[in-house]
Amino acid sequence: MDRAAIVHQNFLDRVAAGDLPQGAPVITDLSNAKLVELYRSQVLSRQLDRTSRVMQKAGQGFYTIGSSGHEGMAAVAEALRPTDMAFLHYRDAAFQIQRSQQVPGQNIAWDMLLSFAASSDDPTSGGRHKVLGSKALFIPPQTSTIASHLPKAVGAAYSVGLARRHDPEHRALPEDAIVMASFGDASSNHSTAQGAFNTACWTSFQSVPLPMLFVCEDNGIGISTPTPQGWVAANFMHRPGMRYFHCNGLDIAETHRVASQAADYVRRHRKPAFLHVKTVRLYGHAGSDVEATYRDKQAIAVDEANDPLLHSVRILQEIGACSRDEALEIYRETEARCTRVAARAVKRPHLKTASDVVASLIPPKRRCAPTNGPSPKERAKVFGSDTRAMDEPQAMNRLINWALTDLMLEHGEIAVMGEDVGRKGGVYGVTQKLKARFGADRVIDTLLDEQSILGLAIGMAHNGFIPMPEIQFLAYLHNAEDQIRGEAATLPFFSNGQYTNPMVLRIAGLGYQRGFGGHFHNDNSLAVLRDIPGVIIACPSNGADAAMMLRESVRLAREEQRVVVFLEPIALYPMRDLHGEGDKGWMHRYPSPDKRIPLGQVGVAGRGTDLAIVTYGNGFYLSQQAAKVLKGKGVKLRVIDMRWLAPLPKEELLKQTKACGTILIVDECRETGSQSEGLMALFAEDGRKNIARVTATDCLIATGPAYGATLPTAEGITQAALELLEGAK
Template sequence: MVEPLPQENRFLEALSNDAWPQPPHQWALESVGLDPEGLIELFDSQLASRHLDLHARRLQARGEAFYTIGSAGHEGNAAIAAALRPTDPAFLHYRDAAFMIQRSRQVPDQTPLWDLLLSFVASAEDPISGGRHKVLGSKALAIPPQTSTIASHLPKAMGAAYGLGLARRLGVAGETPDDSVVLCSFGDASFNHSTAQGALNAAGWAAYQNVPMPLILVCEDNGIGISTPTPDGWIEANMQGRPGFLYLACDGCDLIDTWQTARQAVRLARSRRQPVFLHMRCVRLFGHAGSDAQQAYLSSTQIEASEARDPLLISAGLLRRHGVLDREQIATRYHAMSQRIAELGERAIRRPRLETAEQVMASIVPPRRPSRARDWQGEMEAAPVPMAKGLNQALQRLMQCHPELVMAGQDIGRKGGVYGVTQKLQARFGAHRVIDSLLDEQSILGLGIGLAHHGLVPILEIQFLAYLHNAEDQLRGEAATLSFFSNGQYANPMVVRIAGLGYQKGFGGHFHNDNAIGVLRDIPGLLVACPSNAADAVGLLQEAVRLADEEQRVVVMLEPIALYHQRDLLAEGDQGWCFADPGPQHRLPVGALGQWGEGDELAIVTYGNGVYLSRQAAAQLADEGIELRIIDLRWLTAIDHDAVHRAVVGCERILVVDECRRSGSLSEEVITALVERGVAGERLARLTAEDSFIPLGRAATLTLPSVAGIVARVRQWVKGERSQG
């Protein structure tokens, strides 16, 4: 027999004395639609979850397991799983092992204990994450994996619920039945996070307008967030009567109460297509995680009070009161489960683990899938246009050729976007495909992530780059990580259009002139494109949609606001920055460079506004006999540095013009890559923005590269070397 841990003492004492707490309610099983076999099954799921928690601590003490945040005290969520269908998508709290174990009983050929133990020991054979994290997830069980979620999964659950009806309306065949509901569970501490509040608001905002939102939000309220108590009544006071929501509550320590309340929640959400908030009161046992000593912040009285409400004790009491199992039968099940998990654990620690960087990184990029694009039928406009118009034309084509494309963002529909890029698209394709969202970037990105779970490809718009920063974890922690943590079984393909960068002639200050792109370039697997002209904008956008559709990638289009409507290059009326539509087949693949000029005296490597400024500077320098070439990076991640080297290797000097900040900038990567390829340091220089926010008014461009600054830097460099020669 497995040696008991101190955390088992209370249950073993009750088992020895056959003395169990009285269940809080006295329902008859038949009155709630639960038979004795069903109650035993739920209890077995609870036992399995508890013994996994206990054995994880044993393995951690031996250095064989690495993550012991557990489900002890929350095992009542097994009853919620039983109330749902196994095809209902479930975005789970990290304390929901009993839910996953119970759901696995509804699908043939599942091995949840083995799977979870492989996850505990970070084995490469873990069927969901491949050893990358201890997560609750399963493709067969419709449970996308979540890591240490602190409310970050709520926005995408909201998006997934909204996307159920939308996918059906658009005729996009997904894996989820049309009448499904989406479940999302989280803790009472996470309820207070701004991400959770944003998702709650977005779901209620939609439901208040009678938009279908079949979503069940389960707040597993154990009364404490690590060491910070949740005020008594706080969750209920916030959610009772909240617009758009139906509020239900249950005692999560009582299987029967949880079962019948969960069935009611599912019935309401499925029939009314309305969000339900299920408040499940429970307890937290064993502390927050394996390393947490809760005695440091909880009194012995508080700890004992929680232990007295242990759901395993109450479930055993239910089994005894209803005459379903006797004491010996409960003891047999308890010890047999402990022994089984211990034996499986010994096998699990001998299974292979990730051993190379290549193995770890293998699932950052999702697998490919067939294209769903249709042939475009229409005529192109012949007149050269600025960037905003070129993007608008491309979006019209893409929406026509890809019925699975859905656009969403603030003001993109009726208004046509702040800068007119999405004008008339809603009128043509309908409000269900060009969605005017509420003002909440977390919800916009979460909506897109959720839509992608149903086979849709969202094109999301963030009005200004500065507005992304309060929501960037939806890209970093959710969209870009899903393939990594699911071993490529799940992905969040999307295109995110972000208006940004500087040079708006003083408009808006740093909230509208933002040149901070470091966070986007630091996310593994995320691709960032930045056009400098209308033709490239079309080519990059069309490639971005192809990447999302066929390669399931997350792609950001960083669009320079100052170039949206820029028509002229050197003189007023010259139309030098208008370009003809390159057509529906024009795509600029990742790493493809642009080049202007063939001069070998100097190469300028740049992007976005820097290309426009460098073209103007080149005209002035040409009058002084300085011939140069301009290399447009176009893609700001996954840069093809070999191609950059080939493009500049024959030039005497190389200047990197970077409109973003000097520290942590793109120019650092470009310079480093050239040095690594043998380019001498004295041939290299960079001109960047200062490490500053952008002010308002005429001072707005003082910290940014300028035409005059480029000309002066090149003149000083080239003419200085000429005079020395």
């Protein structure tokens, strides 16, 4: 049976008969007019759910996970300010509808129905997804993920306090704003959510300002799995550093009163709170969900009898704000309006081509105040004795440190965050002295949780900062890569470029650390990053390039709002020599602060045409060693350092290899899923014939003397090059 039709008819029959559920006495400071407004928002949310199912049956709508049973969230919206950023659960249509009443010029029914119809006129996603969200309403759109928005909500809340002390150029949130994030009871158990709660409590426990309101909408079930009764309250009532509030989400007066108390607590104390809102789920999980196949019919009927709209009609009648007949008229009028508006919305245009769909993948550029770089006086004061050392060649880790210093001098909105980046200066000393130079506000020692580090960065970017999070080792990224894939990189796409979270994510990675740590400290797989649309991946092979590419990465984040992954080869951090001990062939002087390497520009060593070696990172270092041997055998070659791994610098690579008879790809990543696969395809599709590749073995890296056994070597590169040249004769 169609439960939506049953709930609809029950509402009509019971209101007409005066058969309304009982509830607590009404206690509210809201006016009668405001309570009627909340009821209207609830009814519009309900009728939009019903309309979405009609649209789907007609092949004109594409999303039916609705908000029925959660309409009490309209009262939560009324308890907050429209400038309090809200990261919403996908059942929060009533919240967005009521917030639209707080902001002039909104046409919320039209906007949401365009989204249901996946029309390119949809003002939120431009027809790419049905999402709740609005730039005007301070609601960044979310996809249907499992509480993965909570870490970035915590980051946004942290940024509010930080912005008071270091006001970023593109600050979005007022000084007294709070941040709200809502989610379901089932999602509260997810490791991502638990990490966010823990981070909030950890931060608050140290008396660091964190104006964060978590809102758990507890309907007692996660798709088909019941939440144990009392579990949410037991889990969250006594968390250190976080105040717990509870309300009956079926009662809009109580929900508004308690939500106002929670919001006031967060705003005044700048500490997190957990608002536990008891709701019901009506219609099942989605339009395709047959709830009766896994749930007792009596339990379904009990929830339907507790329809929050019935409770709202009772409340309005008790205080004399609205009669039952007037409540029914509002319901019928809203139904008719949704039908009329939907009939227009389904006729609006849709995305048609690939170029239409990808148009929002790359965020728009933004205006930034011009900068002339740090002054000599500022640099002398901050660098101190390091200034004299800049006249001498240095290893990569030190040059990156100096580049970070110059960038933080130039751009006050840059903040570095990660495990051990402050006091210790990072595992490899790359961030040494930064905390002393710029303070704990801008060099943040985080707790040990990669999801929270990336969430902090994403949330801070929402408020105008340029975050530079650090992941200690590439393998550690796998604990949290969905924060890049599912949140950071998708936000411009799903918001039609209206929302962005630019950042430069620094990761120490790749192999060749001698006998240290095995796979978790020598990880040679970038596949997880390379297949995320819109993400830029930079991988320098030497210190001078690293400094100049890092500057370009910050420019890309600051001016073009891009998400940049800056991969730093660990084994090359301390590298001094190239061909022999003491030759200092891999050390470089620090490039002046105005120099950078543009996105897509490759590096070329040599001009020979017999052979082109295409590589990056450690491969460029090893290929330079191989090149010396090959030149001694009469081979005229060039070694090309890709530098930028995504997007692949195709035109530059084709241009720089055009004159070469053979091409050898040297890829330190594994044979499967490595850059070499794309490079082989690129050259083959361009008609190149003599191509080969040297890659790592499809295996994890061992600890001890066998650390390099599965990785390319200079000797192996030399041999592969000679065999390729011989075969080309």
